[in-house]
Amino acid sequence: MDQPRSTVDRLLVDVSGRRPRADARRNVERLVEAARVAVAEIGVEVSAHEIARRAGVGVGTFYRRIPSLDALLEMVLVEILDEISDVADQALGDPDAWNGLRTFAGTYVRLRAESCGVSEALGGACGVTLTQRLEDLRGRIRRLVERAQAVGAMRTDVAWQDVPFLLAAAATGERTLDMRAGGRQWERNLQIILDGLRTTQPSTLPGTAPT
Template sequence: MTSAVDRLLADESGRLPRADARRNAERLVKAARIAVAEVGVGVSAHEIARRAGVGVGTFYRRIPSLQALLGTVLDEILVEILDLADRALDDPDPWNGLRVFAVAYVRLRAESCGVGEALGGAGGDALTVRLASLRDRIRRLVERAQSAGVMRADLAWQDVPFLFAAAATGERTLDLQADDQQWERNLGVILDGLRPV
């Protein structure tokens, strides 16, 4: 797969960018990924440039647009999630595959504002194909576990993404502060609830 940097630097001429241009683009992609995790998809070009240690002018010389950068970064993250789902589908144990995927998926949701927003549709039409592919893989993971008798059969596969999203809770509720492992405990209860009675 072509890297995020290569996709952003691609032009019609086929010329390779100068080494310093590539380094700046790499810094911007890395900074954008961190900023999306911490701030979400509402992060500004100025904030990304500041985090990358470049001027905003360099940002716009190296990157087609803020939307292109954010779309590319979110697409790259969704591809990583799809790879996790594919590995889970390859696991000979359907429950273990679903469980391992759930842990990785919910961890990403809990640790990245932008991932949660993208999975909720904030990435717009650019992510439609990736989201459809992810829905298909989650459906297959659920149906596979149900067919093996290791997951409750009375749940629709569509319930599972909502349950996983619920595990990645916010930082506060009822004036209580969640700790770093709150999502793991939430997910453990959810996974227990998915098992047959």
């Protein structure tokens, strides 16, 4: 039997096979959504009380519906990493190897820039719990890079291992050297990086320069 894919479904699995009550499902949906938002804003150090507060339920409801805080955070991050892997698989199916790599890079950097928790998880902050997902994602990135290099769309002196570090560098903070990031700053950073990886003419930069 296939395992339920969504975090909500996995949390609602009942070994007796009984259908969960509607109010139980609503509470779990609220908790999962609150956890995703809190992980994005705060990171993996978010507390159960904070997630429950954002979900509009008591912490007692949290622990009745959720096995543990660590389990919820792991499930949320696994779901997000699976979404990133799905994007990588779609990119690998693009007949244009460079466009596939570029499309994946845009989604990957956007998620890193928008979510503290995703950035921490990709950096290894969650220990061994996400090891297999990270290994699978590395394999996909390697294939994307090698495919672009094989068709002459990307410089071959760059190792595939360089690319995850370059993409992480594009997800900049809001301020540096007492300057505020410009509009769509991570997109500008990414475009500069992609132009540096290409073997053709550079592209027009999106957004505005930092101020």
